[in-house]
Amino acid sequence: MSVVILTPTTELEAINLMLSVIGESPVNTVEDTGLVDAVVARQILIQSSRDVQLVGWHWNTEIDYPIAASFPEGELTLPPNTLKVDTAGADAGLDLVQRGNRLYDRKNHTPSTLAARSTSRSSSSYHSTSSPRLPAHTS
Secondary structure, eight states: OOOOOOOOOOHHHHHHHHHHHTTOOOOSOSSOOSOHHHHHHHHHHHHHHHHHHTTOOTTSEEEEEEEEBOTTTOBBBOOTTEEEEEEOGGGTTSOEEEETTEEEETTTTEEOBSGGGTOOSSEEEEEEEEOOSOOOOOO
16 A cells, blocks of 8 residues: 655645546646636635635744834834734734735834834734745645
8 A cells, every 4th residue: 555645735736636627638837828817727726725725724824923113214114024913912902914025013104113012022912914925735
């Protein structure tokens, strides 16, 4: 009896699976090859991955993730793969939201800075949901 080792599905494998469902031939790359169905499949895959990951699973959520302030502005810039962010711990009462790649203070109507937070720490803690490439395919 052979053992089947499951590995995470690559983006290319997922796109080719989607193409096979509609009777299209597989592609060799995830880059735009001019095949409209492959481009649409990739867009659907990216959006579906984002929708699933927005839930905030244990495997894509960082709790108490320190975010360093930029110098000299003191703004809090989020990692590029951040899907959503919320304050946690001692900063839970702050009304901060994600605007682009920065935190925005809705109470003061400004980009969030360390000076506007009245905290002595050099960085604050946040609940952040990041976006890895793709969730593992386990079936």
